[in-house]
Amino acid sequence: MAVSIDHYVGLAAVMFFIGVIGVIVRCNPLVMLMSIELMFNAANLLFIAFARVWLQNAGHIFAFLVITVAAAEAAIGLAIIVTTFGPERYVDVDDVRALRG
């Protein structure tokens, strides 16, 4: 039995939902950002697997775009974490109340 596209779809879905569970369950903003990176990578894996199936490199271009967006998101997210949570403080996203109505 050869590896078909369904195997890649299943693997990407499992990785994506592990990322979703990480964002839902953890309170640490760093681990939440890492879970978001996991979700980005699951999407990238699908883009590249489908590009390989149809032999279209537009999937590769879009995966490149996703990597760029992930890098920008990580930089801005980490800057927000550093400015919101100072050094030597307890890091918990539930403690941030600036936007609470």
Add this chain to the structure above:
Amino acid sequence: MIEFWILAVILVASAVWTIAASKPVYSVVALLLNFAALAVLYVTLSAEFLAVIQIIVYSGAILVLFVFVIALLSSGVAPFAMGPNRLPKIWLPGGVVVLVSLGFLVYAASQAVPASVRPPNGPVGAANVFGSVSDFGAALFTVQLLPFEVTALILMVAVIGVITLGGEAMRDAAPRGHERKVERAMREAILREGTD
């Protein structure tokens, strides 16, 4: 075939380790393992340029940024606090969301027409074959030029955002540096007075 299953096991195990690790540094190590395995998987999918980009950008840039922030936030002697997890109060709605989404995905996959996997027009690593650097670059700079330009715009917006956020922190830190300079000048003046 066998390499796919080995890599799949590594990917899922390291993803679970990422979200379950007790310290953020362990999460970073698990994520590094995940990205490396993913790069190998990209090579098996004949996306060699993206495999290299995965290693350089993700493992080289993003994860180092994570490590820097972890070092910055836990600069004291105390170990980095993890916080409680929200599992007790969230597992029911979260589980329902995950199960419904997975069910929808399985349904959609069962409805899809199976795709026939065609072999690429040459060996992996050769020039001008699908997924090679020249193939990717030719597409990036001709047909897909607009997404490439959008990429540049996204990066510039990110740079401006980070400088704006960091600028606020710098403005807060500036008076303290000035005070320290004044204090040192005073101390030196007192020392000079004392020696005279």
